[in-house]
Amino acid sequence: MASIYHFTKRVYGSFNPSEVSKSSDAIRFGMLGAANIGPMAFIIPAKTHPDVIVAAVAARDLKKAEAYAKKHGIPVVHKSYQDLLDDPSLDAVYIPLPNGLHYEWALKAIQAGKHVLLEKPSTSNAEEAKSLFRHPLLSQPNAPVLLEAFHFRFHPAWQTFLSTFDSTDIVDASAEQFLPAGFFPDSDIRFNYALSGGTLMDFGTYAISSIRQAFRKEPISIAEASHRPMPKSRDKEIDHAIKAKWNFPNGGVGRIEADLAARGGYRLPWLTKSWPKLALPKLTVQLSEKEVLDPKHKRHTMQRTVVFWNMIGPHLYHRIDIVDKHSIRNIDNGGLIESWSETSYMKVYEWPEKGNGKVGEAWWTTYRHQLEEFINRIKRREGSGVWIDGEDSIKQMEMIDATYLKAGLPLRPTSNYLGSAG
Ligand SMILES: NC(=O)C1=CN([C@@H]2O[C@H](COP(=O)(O)OP(=O)(O)OC[C@H]3O[C@@H](n4cnc5c(N)ncnc54)[C@H](OP(=O)(O)O)[C@@H]3O)[C@@H](O)[C@H]2O)C=CC1
Ligand SMILES: O=C1OC[C@@H](O)[C@H](O)[C@H]1O
Numbered sequence: 244m245a246s247i248y249h250f251t252k253r254v255y256g257s258f259n260p261s262e263v264s265k266s267s268d269a270i271r272f273g274m275l276g277a278a279n280i281g282p283m284a285f286i287i288p289a290k291t292h293p294d295v296i297v298a299a300v301a302a303r304d305l306k307k308a309e310a311y312a313k314k315h316g317i318p319v320v321h322k323s324y325q326d327l328l329d330d331p332s333l334d335a336v337y338i339p340l341p342n343g344l345h346y347e348w349a350l351k352a353i354q355a356g357k358h359v360l361l362e363k364p365s366t367s368n369a370e371e372a373k374s375l376f377r378h379p380l381l382s383q384p385n386a387p388v389l390l391e392a393f394h395f396r397f398h399p400a401w402q403t404f405l406s407t408f409d410s411t412d413i414v415d416a417s418a419e420q421f422l423p424a425g426f427f428p429d430s431d432i433r434f435n436y437a438l439s440g441g442t443l444m445d446f447g448t449y450a451i452s453s454i455r456q457a458f459r460k461e462p463i464s465i466a467e468a469s470h471r472p473m474p475k476s477r478d479k480e481i482d483h484a485i486k487a488k489w490n491f492p493n494g495g496v497g498r499i500e501a502d503l504a505a506r507g508g509y510r511l512p513w514l515t516k517s518w519p520k521l522a523l524p525k526l527t528v529q530l531s532e533k534e535v536l537d538p539k540h541k542r543h544t545m546q547r548t549v550v551f552w553n554m555i556g557p558h559l560y561h562r563i564d565i566v567d568k569h570s571i572r573n574i575d576n577g578g579l580i581e582s583w584s585e586t587s588y589m590k591v592y593e594w595p596e597k598g599n600g601k602v603g604e605a606w607w608t609t610y611r612h613q614l615e616e617f618i619n620r621i622k623r624r625e626g627s628g629v630w631i632d633g634e635d636s637i638k639q640m641e642m643i644d645a646t647y648l649k650a651g652l653p654l655r656p657t658s659n660y661l662g663s664a665g
Contacts, residue, residue: 249605250560253592256606257558258283262290270334270358270621273299273319273327275348277311278339280362284392285337286315288611294618301327324348328355335388335621338362341432343439346371347660349389353380358388360617364448364643365391365636367439367655372640374661376633388620390613391636393452397612397629399603400557400591401456404526407549407565407589410459412530413495418450419526420555421505423519429477433503436478439655442470442503443485443643446524449555450499451642453526454489458497461638462489466496468649480653487646526551532570541574558608563589600625 272289274281277300289295299319302308308320321327328336328351335358338348346366352359366372380386395401427433433440441447455461466489470482484502491497505520530547537543550564564586571581594601600619603612612627619626644654 253606254559256604257608258287260287260291260606263293265296266293269294269296270618271296271298271332272335272337272360273301273321273330273333273357274317275301275324275327275336275338275352276340277302277307280339281311281337282315283608284339284362284394284610285360285614286317288608288614291607291611292614292618294622295614299327299330299333325351328352328357334358335360341435341438341440342444343367343437343656343658345439346375346658350375350378350660353378353387353389356387358617358621360390360392360614362392363452364439364444364640366640367444368657369637369640369644370657371661372637376637381633388617389633390617390620391631391639392610392613393449393631394609394613395449395555395557396452396456396631397616397627398557398609399594399601399612400551400561400563401554402627402629403589403591403595404549404551404554404563405456407563408528408530408547410457411493412533413458413491413493413528414531415496415498415527415529416454416457417498417527418453418500418524418554419522420446420450420499420501420524421508421520421522422446422503423521424504424506425519427503429473434473434477434481434483436480437656440478440481441485441647441652441655442482442501443487443646443650444655445501446503447482447485447499447501447646448639448643449524450501451646452639453554454497454499455639455642457526457528458491458493458495460492462491462497462642464490465645465649466490468646470650470652471502482647482650482652485646485650487649489642523553524555526554535569542572542577544570544572546570556609558592558606561590563591565589594627601627 289297300317301321301324312320336352337360339362349359349361432438433445468487471484473481483504486500489497507516508520509515528549532544532546535543535545546568548566553561567585592605616626
């Protein structure tokens with residue numbers, strides 16, 4: 244009963260937070276695009292940040308922008324994305340455009356001197372990522388702040404999860420991300436190759452990011468990758484679903500499976516195999532077996548497995564399962580004498596120890612934690628210590644590129660802006 248109360252309170256607080264009054268030196272943001280994700284990932288979190296004002300929006304269609312502005316209380320509407328970037332009263336932009344437009348508009352925003360909170364994936368491919376994140380404008384004194392919006396990494400649950408194991412001990416890390424078939428229509432930007440769509444670019448990018456974070460290293464090679472194409476007549480370069488496996492420097496293996504149109508996975512497969520599949524995102528990390536010092540037994544080992552349920556939306560609900568499997572073996576022939584498992588569960592909606600830049604409430608979403616750190620960077624405040632730098636975003640795109648090539652698919656198309664003004 245208590246958990247239902249806390250869940251309801253948290254979810255209500257996430258979506259309906261009270262607006263705080265704004266400071267006199269708040270950062271004034273513009274939004275490029277009247278995007279679906281805008282309210283959840285930026286407009287609502289901004290309401291509770293004293294240093295953030297959502298001051299303007301621009302859309303390709305003025306009427307659409309006006310309706311969006313009215314609905315979300317955004318005071319200024321610009322006629323075009325470029326007009327918004329030319330507005331000297333704005334300090335920063337949030338870019339939730341289709342992936343294929345991220346490079347061009349992020350770079351144009353930096354060229355206009357704005358800080359950029361850029362939706363994931365940062366760019367279409369590693370070539371764009373290198374050009375963007377290593378741009379000379381970003382190494383000037385007082386350069387704008389640029390962040391790829393991998394929101395889940397800013398949440399205390401993710402940081403606590405990482406502290407439950409030593410990455411060099413990982414034998415196998417596996418991320419699974421499914422959205423039920425029918426959730427997005429075939430016409431969605433996610434299934435449009437010209438806009439740099441694909442499941443790997445969408446849900447898959449979280450899966451890759453979580454595996455890279457778990458190992459805290461980049462893979463040395465890609466072992467396997469395969470995809471399920473879109474139904475005939477749709478873009479043949481699009482992966483409706485993707486699976487891949489990499490080898491990491493410590494000998495461990497990282498795997499992902501992502502599907503934006505998943506079906507089945509229930510009992511009675513003959514009846515249910517075409518039903519849309521519902522499943523929480525899940526990351527499972529299996530560690531190597533370790534000797535346990537045990538005065539009573541000669542050969543006692545323990546192998547830990549950590550499972551993070553819903554690692555990308557932990558503010559709504561999550562659970563971290565820590566399963567320690569103990570085994571007692573015969574010292575002479577290695578035969579198993581006895582084994583048992585000890586399981587503990589963690590839920591971490593707030594920083595275990597607050598202070599030193601670690602702030603927030605249980606109802607703070609991943610997006611709200613991310614916004615806190617984005618503003619801390621701009622204001623040169625200490626913050627929680629969680630950050631994603633440009634080289635990290637480049638490596639992320641390199642792993643995506645390698646996966647597409649191994650799966651027999653082309654890299655997502657490079658923007659014409661690279662090599663022209665960019
Ligand atoms: N952080 C997160 O949790 C999430 C992140 N995302 C990311 O955010 C981005 C946007 O996703 P989402 O909000 O779902 O997308 P939408 O379908 O809402 O599209 C976003 C905006 O793209 C603009 N746009 C510009 N050119 C085109 C074009 N040629 N075709 C279609 N749209 C165009 C539209 O702007 P206009 O208003 O000007 O017409 C639209 O508002 C993606 O990069 C996605 O990966 C998405 C969902 C969740
Ligand atoms: O968080 C998310 O959930 C749905 C996805 O398609 C989206 O792009 C992603 O960011």
